Amino acid sequence: MKELAEAGRTAFPIVDSVPDSGTLKTLQKAIELLRCFDAVHPVLGISDLSRRLGLPRSVVYRIATTLKSGGLLEQEAGSRRYRIGIGLFDLGARYTHRHRWLPLVLEALKDLVASTGHTGYIGVLAGPDVVVLASEAGAHRVRLVVKPGERFPAYATAIGKALLARLPDEEVARLYARTPLTPLTRATLREIPALLAELARTRTRRYAVADQETFDGIKAAGIGFASAADGESFALSVSYPIAGVSRQDERRIVEALLLRGERLGRALGDRWWNTEARRPRR
16 A cells, blocks of 8 residues: 555545456456357357367356356357357447547448449458458449458458558568468468568559458458548458459449548548549559
8 A cells, every 4th residue: 555645635545456467367368258259159158168268167157157247248048158248349339439530431431332332341450450340231232241340361351451551561571470471262462572562552552452362252442541630540442243343343443442532531631642542553
């Protein structure tokens, strides 16, 4: 316990409360447990979690019970298996509400999707990955919609490349110094020099391309931004099927994307978009 506040003022004791190593380890295990749930594994039992985490069932049960009491997990009706709780949705909503630029970009996203007919996304960097914040399904009869919250390697997506292109090459190399460029498809980039060369092309033409690098048969184009008001970065992209989309259609998609880039860049005070965006190379 430290000294009380100075005399003449209401005084309260200040207690040093540094979590012990056991508490920190339990917290880390709880975080790892929550990350076990994804689009492929939305519901998991104690045995599933124990196996995935390499922890005893008793330990997993105690952590899951605590998370359930806090609303971060809930149990499936008629089952003892767990799924993500409403509490995490609430926390996620608070995260998106902090972005002052998001309403403006959501409006641009809807306009872009209506203009092109193809699915659009907003995403942010999370270390070496990109996380989808919002998606808008297009009207095209062939479409693949990725849900908000899903995470992909940044080097394999148009959103990710658009954001990486805003970073110095040295920072990009550090991001993947200990993380290999694991391919998602046969077209995914696998070497740092190839990624840096692609980012150089992205800076020149002002938009990024992922040509079947995340999903077979799907191509995407993306543009990145930095909000001058809060220094936060994000990207906007459009994805479309290779089949049934002509080269002329692709040019129209990129032109629509760059047009929104110029408008958003001016509105956000992003110096990167001060000059007229260059037309896509044919």
